[in-house]
Amino acid sequence: MTNMRTLVVTEPRHMVWQQRVKPTPGAHDVLIKPLTAGICGTDIHAWAGNQPFFSYPRVLGHELCGEVVTLGAEAQGFRVGQRVALIPYVACQRCDACLSGKTNCCENISVIGVHEDGGFCEFLCVPESNLLAVDDVAPEAAALIEPFAISAHAVRRAAVIADEQVLVVGAGPIGLGVAAIAAAAGAQVVVADTSAQRREHVTQQLRLATVDPLAHDFDAALRAEFGGRLAAKVIDATGNPAAMNGAVKLIRHGGTIVFVGLHKGDLVIPDTEFHKKETTLMGSRNATREDFDKVRELMANGQLRADMMLNRHYDFSGLADCFETEVINNRALIKGVIHFTR
Numbered sequence: 476m477t478n479m480r481t482l483v484v485t486e487p488r489h490m491v492w493q494q495r496v497k498p499t500p501g502a503h504d505v506l507i508k509p510l511t512a513g514i515c516g517t518d519i520h521a522w523a524g525n526q527p528f529f530s531y532p533r534v535l536g537h538e539l540c541g542e543v544v545t546l547g548a549e550a551q552g553f554r555v556g557q558r559v560a561l562i563p564y565v566a567c568q569r570c571d572a573c574l575s576g577k578t579n580c581c582e583n584i585s586v587i588g589v590h591e592d593g594g595f596c597e598f599l600c601v602p603e604s605n606l607l608a609v610d611d612v613a614p615e616a617a618a619l620i621e622p623f624a625i626s627a628h629a630v631r632r633a634a635v636i637a638d639e640q641v642l643v644v645g646a647g648p649i650g651l652g653v654a655a656i657a658a659a660a661g662a663q664v665v666v667a668d669t670s671a672q673r674r675e676h677v678t679q680q681l682r683l684a685t686v687d688p689l690a691h692d693f694d695a696a697l698r699a700e701f702g703g704r705l706a707a708k709v710i711d712a713t714g715n716p717a718a719m720n721g722a723v724k725l726i727r728h729g730g731t732i733v734f735v736g737l738h739k740g741d742l743v744i745p746d747t748e749f750h751k752k753e754t755t756l757m758g759s760r761n762a763t764r765e766d767f768d769k770v771r772e773l774m775a776n777g778q779l780r781a782d783m784m785l786n787r788h789y790d791f792s793g794l795a796d797c798f799e800t801e802v803i804n805n806r807a808l809i810k811g812v813i814h815f816t817r
Contacts, residue, residue: 479597482795485532487524490795498600499545505553505603506545507561509594511618513538514789514802514811516647517589522803527739529589536595537563537588540609540617550603559606560620560771561594563587564761579628579761595794597815607767612774615788615812616781619648622810623770623779624762626652626712629735630660631766632759633708637661642697642706642725644688646673648784648810649735650712655681656770657710659778665700667693676809680783688718697725705730712736723748731755787811 477497484490500506518535520526539561543553553559566573566581573581587593587601609617626649635641639662643654646668654677658664665684666677674685686696698704705727711719714736720743722732730752749756773779786809789797794813802811 481534481596482791483532483534483595484522487531488522488799490522490798492795495596497598500547500550500600502547502549503603504547504600505543505550505559505606506598506600507539507541507559507606508544508598509536509539509541509596509791509815510558511540511614511815512536512594512791512813513618513622514813515622519803521589522798526589533589534592534595535588536593537561537586538618538621539563539588539594539599540614540620541594541599544598547603552603553606553608557608558610558612558614558617560609560612560617560767561587561601562605562607562624562764562767563589563593563621565591565602565605576763579763584761595791595813607764607771609771612771613781615785615814616774616779618812619781619784619810620767620770620774621762622648622784623652623656623774624766625649625735625759627656627766627769628762629653629710629712629733629759630656631769632757633657633710633731633733635660635662635708638663639708640701640704640706641665641708641710642667644668644709644711644718644722644725645713645715645736646670646677646685647712650710651677651681651784651809652779653710653712653735654683655779655783656773658683659773662708663701665697665706667697672807673809676786680780707731708733710735714738716740716742720744723752723754726752726754728752731757733757733759735759781812784810785812789813791815 478494481495565585566578567583570582
């Protein structure tokens with residue numbers, strides 16, 4: 476019986492190496508060897524003990540690119556040595572959401588790396604149906620397909636079209652993905668963020684206009700970018716209640732708001748503005764295979780790049796030693812990718 480090194484969060488703020496038995500794939504499973512993994516805000520909150528409904532011990536890692544090692548007896552869709560990306564959402568396929576095609580908001584969803592052990596290990600077994608072939612995408616970009624897919628789902632929810640004026644609020648990884656994907660659809664995109672560093676990242680890596688929501692002339696600056704108008708669509712990726720409560724003031728009459736950022740509390744939206752503008756308000760959660768396929772296509776043709784959000788690299792072998800200093804307490808971090816072999 477072969478063991479493997481596994482990085483485990485045994486309790487909040489405590490990450491340790493353990494030896495665990497190398498898994499054997501079931502009939503419909505695939506054994507993969509991780510190549511790269513993205514570090515998500517969920518991983519950071521889980522380490523800190525701020526992730527609700529999270530149980531310990533847990534192996535993190537749901538943004539994953541790997542190589543196929545072994546196929547289960549009934550797994551026919553992949554070949555040994557093939558590069559794959561993980562679709563971490565395991566849906567029940569029985570609830571009303573699943574039966575209507577909305578597996579992203581399955582009533583009984585289990586997320587690999589959140590509700591069950593993930594990819595911060597040397598080998599991982601996953602259902603064949605939760606893999607995406609990515610031989611045409613570089614490993615560090617493939618590790619970011621999942622966060623980009625969340626962004627793609629929000630853009631799809633907003634029904635963004637070419638030449639539409641779209642405001643993205645929040646230049647974290649999901650907001651950056653939203654901005655890049657909306658721009659790839661031909662929209663005129665402006666990104667709002669309070670961080671000068673992140674606005675600079677948008678300017679340099681996405682070549683998009685930015686505005687500062689805290690500036691005294693924010694409204695005038697925003698309208699100037701849109702030719703005197705407000706946005707037709709606002710996609711909020713902040714999870715900040717003040718930003719979300721104020722989103723209705725940033726759309727034109729007849730506009731649409733999509734909340735992809737999550738606030739774990741109540742929102743108070745000005746109803747007069749909401750009704751006067753006949754606002755359309757939507758939530759956006761996770762992603763479907765359609766969104767993963769879209770991101771893979773955009774990456775393969777060069778419209779999405781890893782460096783649109785990626786700005787830090789880590790070695791898996793040293794991650795436990797640097798996680799608190801270089802991830803948790805690193806204010807310059809936008810998105811990091813772990814390399815299992817470099």
